[in-house]
Amino acid sequence: MVSITLFLALGAILFCIGLYGVLTRRHLVIVLACVELMLNAVNINLVAFSSIGPFANVTGQVFTLFVISVAAAEVAVGLAILIALYRNRDSIDVIKHDLLRW
Amino acid sequence: MIQNAWLIPVFPLIAFIILLFFGRALKEKASYVGITALALSFILAVLVLFERIGGETYTYVVKWIGFGESTITMGYEVTALNAMMLIVVTVVSLLVHIFSREYMREDDRIHVFYSYLGLFSFSMLGLVLAPNVLQLFIFWELVGLCSYLLVGFWYFKPEAAAAAKKAFLTTRIGDVGLLIGLVLLFNAVGSFEYSAVYSAVEAGLVGDTMVTIIAICIFLGAVGKSAQFPLHVWLPDAMEGPTPVSALIHAATMVAAGVYLVGVMYPVFLASSTAMTVVAYTGAITAIFAATIALVNTDIKRILAYSTISQLGYMMLALGTGGYVAGLFHLMTHAFFKALLFLGAGSVIFALHHRQDIRKMGGLWKRMKVTSVTFLIGALAIAGIFPLAGFWSKEGILAAAWEGGDMFLFIIAVVTAFMTAFYMFRLFFKAFTGEFRGDHEPHENTKLMTIPLTVLAILAVAAGFVNTPFSLGLETFLTDGLHVGHQAHGELWLAVLSIAVALAGIGLAWAMYGKGAIREDFLSQKVPGVHKLLLNKYYLDELYQKVFVSPTVAIGKFFWEVDRLFIDGIVNFVGRATRGSGRAFAKRHDGQLQTYGLVTIIGGLVVIAVAFVLRGYIG
Numbered sequence: 001m002v003s004i005t006l007f008l009a010l011g012a013i014l015f016c017i018g019l020y021g022v023l024t025r026r027h028l029v030i031v032l033a034c035v036e037l038m039l040n041a042v043n044i045n046l047v048a049f050s051s052i053g054p055f056a057n058v059t060g061q062v063f064t065l066f067v068i069s070v071a072a073a074e075v076a077v078g079l080a081i082l083i084a085l086y087r088n089r090d091s092i093d094v095i096k097h098d099l100l101r102w
Numbered sequence: 103m104i105q106n107a108w109l110i111p112v113f114p115l116i117a118f119i120i121l122l123f124f125g126r127a128l129k130e131k132a133s134y135v136g137i138t139a140l141a142l143s144f145i146l147a148v149l150v151l152f153e154r155i156g157g158e159t160y161t162y163v164v165k166w167i168g169f170g171e172s173t174i175t176m177g178y179e180v181t182a183l184n185a186m187m188l189i190v191v192t193v194v195s196l197l198v199h200i201f202s203r204e205y206m207r208e209d210d211r212i213h214v215f216y217s218y219l220g221l222f223s224f225s226m227l228g229l230v231l232a233p234n235v236l237q238l239f240i241f242w243e244l245v246g247l248c249s250y251l252l253v254g255f256w257y258f259k260p261e262a263a264a265a266a267k268k269a270f271l272t273t274r275i276g277d278v279g280l281l282i283g284l285v286l287l288f289n290a291v292g293s294f295e296y297s298a299v300y301s302a303v304e305a306g307l308v309g310d311t312m313v314t315i316i317a318i319c320i321f322l323g324a325v326g327k328s329a330q331f332p333l334h335v336w337l338p339d340a341m342e343g344p345t346p347v348s349a350l351i352h353a354a355t356m357v358a359a360g361v362y363l364v365g366v367m368y369p370v371f372l373a374s375s376t377a378m379t380v381v382a383y384t385g386a387i388t389a390i391f392a393a394t395i396a397l398v399n400t401d402i403k404r405i406l407a408y409s410t411i412s413q414l415g416y417m418m419l420a421l422g423t424g425g426y427v428a429g430l431f432h433l434m435t436h437a438f439f440k441a442l443l444f445l446g447a448g449s450v451i452f453a454l455h456h457r458q459d460i461r462k463m464g465g466l467w468k469r470m471k472v473t474s475v476t477f478l479i480g481a482l483a484i485a486g487i488f489p490l491a492g493f494w495s496k497e498g499i500l501a502a503a504w505e506g507g508d509m510f511l512f513i514i515a516v517v518t519a520f521m522t523a524f525y526m527f528r529l530f531f532k533a534f535t536g537e538f539r540g541d542h543e544p545h546e547n548t549k550l551m552t553i554p555l556t557v558l559a560i561l562a563v564a565a566g567f568v569n570t571p572f573s574l575g576l577e578t579f580l581t582d583g584l585h586v587g588h589q590a591h592g593e594l595w596l597a598v599l600s601i602a603v604a605l606a607g608i609g610l611a612w613a614m615y616g617k618g619a620i621r622e623d624f625l626s627q628k629v630p631g632v633h634k635l636l637l638n639k640y641y642l643d644e645l646y647q648k649v650f651v652s653p654t655v656a657i658g659k660f661f662w663e664v665d666r667l668f669i670d671g672i673v674n675f676v677g678r679a680t681r682g683s684g685r686a687f688a689k690r691h692d693g694q695l696q697t698y699g700l701v702t703i704i705g706g707l708v709v710i711a712v713a714f715v716l717r718g719y720i721g
Contacts, residue, residue: 019703023696098693 007048014041111227118220125213132213179233197554222248234294276326283319317377328360345448354437382422388415425502432495442558446477453544465538485523494566501592523607531615
């Protein structure tokens with residue numbers, strides 16, 4: 001039996017990598033990919049708790065399925081927005097899209 | 103009919119409301135509304151008086167507020183005293199309404215003037231009809247407001263605006279005293295009703311010290327309203343208002359409200375000899391003090407104003423020495439002859455195109471017959487010549503002062519009577535006899551002005567006969583059912599003395615201003631200091647300016663600075679800090695999503711860390 005700590009550590013590492021990517025990368029596609037990474041980190045946590053957590057049950061796995069489907073939808077919408085953005089502004093650099101400021 | 107007495111103040115109120123809404127459309131027709139309303143009030147007042155003479159006091163009250171075991175009522179009451187006052191107020195008000203029709207003819211705001219007159223008549227009649235002191239106080243403030251509005255009627259003149267303000271603020275000082283007195287009275291008696299107050303005071307339920315304090319506080323209100331020394335300074339300035347207003351408010355009715363107040367609260371004053379002495383001495387000092395100023399003044403209206411102050415002092419003197427009937431009798435006769443004198447002065451001023459300096463008059467006798475004759479009657483009445491109204495009431499006051507036993511008060515009363523005769527006839531001889539010294543030939547005014555003068559002249563002759571030593575009609579009427587003490591009656595020598603003194607005053611005035619046997623500038627030549635002192639009204643205005651007004655203004659300025667620097671400073675600092683920090687943080691709002699994300703996460707982590715530390719998970 002593997003300790004739950006290893007799974008949680010893996011989740012945390014993945015989450016931090018994802019977060020780092022979201023906060024630092026200028027390419028919007030990569031930012032989007034990093035968001036997926038963060039979601040998957042959460043999935044690992046959910047699955048881990050559902051199989052070897054102190055109150056192990058199937059809810060965590062069901063939840064993971066939801067997260068995966070939401071993530072798929074999110075990517076679809078995100079990429080659509082991205083394409084529209086690129087067509088309009090000729091760029092997918094995060095820094096250049098700063099119209100919403102004071 | 104006496105049950106309908108409440109309608110008497112309602113008619114002028116209706117006139118006021120009509121003029122408030124339709125005055126602009128009615129323009130000078132507004133006067134007819136006012137005159138009709140006052141005529142109705144007058145007729146009703148006469149009917150009420152006749153019914154009261156044969157009958158009883160009528161009181162009608164409803165509960166207004168109740169708290170604990172006390173209730174405050176509202177209603178109206180017809181006593182002997184206020185039946186008389188109703189007649190005085192409605193007669194003078196009606197005549198002033200008629201007179202103003204001509205006097206204010208060319209004023210664009212004549213409808214406003216009549217609406218104010220209506221409001222004033224309503225308030226004054228309401229004051230008189232009040233069955234308790236609280237209701238009296240409400241109307242008391244209302245007449246003060248009307249006085250303010252009417253003195254400042256020509257508000258575009260800076261003097262008029264200043265005079266209105268001065269009148270309002272000066273009377274306010276007295277009103278604060280009155281209010282304190284009323285609160286103390288309610289505390290001591292548990293009711294504002296006159297009858298309850300009378301019986302409580304007469305039964306000795308109120309302590310000696312307390313009754314003195316209450317009486318003096320109430321008297322303070324009267325001092326302000328009736329322009330007694332030292333709060334008299336507003337009345338001469340109030341002459342900036344239109345002359346009919348001076349006749350109605352500042353001679354006949356409102357200023358007499360103070361005397362009426364003392365009259366209506368008389369049992370409270372009787373219960374305290376200290377308060378009586380205060381009333382008597384204030385009255386005496388005011389009487390002689392104002393009379394001396396009137397000796398040298400040259401403005402026709404101001405002479406009459408000082409004369410009014412002096413006569414009001416006379417009434418207070420009478421009340422203070424136990425002459426209840428004498429004081430109120432003089433209040434009535436004075437209302438008639440002083441309204442006559444003021445309207446006469448108004449007629450003169452109108453004919454002279456608003457010039458009021460008696461040095462620029464003269465010779466009006468030949469040019470304005472009716473005005474001159476009626477003015478002479480008024481002057482004789484106020485001087486106290488037999489058998490005019492002033493003689494009877496003034497003799498009553500002298501008798502009261504004599505029986506009061508204080509020689510000082512009696513001498514002041516006699517000297518004041520002499521001065522009254524002198525200054526009135528100085529005014530008369532200067533303005534009406536000799537050569538005309540103005541630049542605009544005057545003519546007699548129309549009937550609208552002369553008829554009110556004639557009516558008042560008749561009253562100034564006849565009003566005294568309601569209470570002569572031979573038939574004490576008014577005295578029996580007023581004192582019936584009231585405990586107001588013994589009423590003094592003069593003997594023959596007193597009447598002779600009073601007439602002799604008046605004739606001496608008239609004679610001296612004639613010698614100086616009529617015949618010219620004594621130089622006019624006698625006083626200013628022989629004793630220039632005294633003359634200057636009188637001319638400057640004892641420098642009281644200047645003194646008040648230095649002692650009260652300037653320090654008050656200085657304190658106000660100081661607190662204004664404190665307010666500006668500290669209070670405003672704090673408020674402005676909060677405002678500026680918010681705006682400044684907003685500006686600073688707005689710069690960070692640069693549209694960079696990743697920066698936002700970073701800040702959010704750092705913030706979230708800080709919150710979590712703090713929560714951990716506080717809950718004791720870490721450290």
